[in-house]
Amino acid sequence: MIESKVIIVGGGPAGSSCARELVRLGGECLIIDKKRFPRFKLCAGWIQPDLLEELHIDPGSYPFSLTFFDHFRVHVFGKQFTPAVRQYAIRRYQFDQWLLSHCGAPVYTHAVKNIKKDNSGYTIDDLFHCRYLIGAGGTHCPVYRSFFKKKHPRRGDKLIATLEQEVACKFNDPECRLWFLIDNLPGYAWYVPKEGGYVNIGIGGYLHKIRDRGKSIDEYWQRFMQELQRFDLMPDVDLDPKGAVYYIRNNLRSVQNGKAFIIGDAAGLATKDMGEGIGPAVESGMLVARSIALGVPLDFRSIRKNSFSKWWLLSRFGPALVKSRFF
16 A cells, blocks of 8 residues: 555646645655656646746746747637737646656556545555545546535536647747637637647637537537638648537635545636636645645635636727627
């Protein structure tokens, strides 16, 4: 039996940031993940500069793809806007591996199947034992399934469905582009060029609204392909997009159950306006680490609710588009 004071299930940004903060504060922990890193991960890969500061990452010394955008090109109802932003785009394949390799905690490759709770803590598949258990395994996290499914029920109206793909290809347009309300899509589509010759393209929206409109995410994907062709942005490779689902931030009251916790997408923390999950994942992981190591009360209310301020959205798009609630 492998013993550790804290076990984190999931080695993505939430889990690795939690481990990194625990180690920094003198805590003992290990990470379990079903995949061996580096591993493929669907994600547009947006992060804000303050997140790099929080992780003590110098953009100049980060050894992998890190693309800076000082504006977006936004398409709405046939019009184009170029709002100023400060955003980076990373490749999750590289970023997650880098964070995990710098967290300072041992990492075990294992698919968690059964978790038992007793007076001494938590036992995982009769192989691992801990006093504190942290679920960082995304939407389908086994810690959520075992200890939070009833305590922290997820709202179906907050579920986001996506289709996306990241491909190596030749591209002539270095701008990051967003399309809102394509055929009244309850979400948006994106085209994110990245260093090293990669482009991430994808589309996402509220699943219940898509179904209420008698459509599927695949139909919206085909419509998005028409937009890419219209602007001569179609990648010169065959596309085979993959789907994923996750939850927009809603219930924060039940992210702790005894000495078990959920963070990141396991807790459903993606931002309300853009559905961005990396920042909230990192913040939640660090907050749980401090709660365990320092004994401070856990409070997720400080985690960013939106990627952009309401004032920023209003000043660039006006009240009508903001009220439509992109996500």
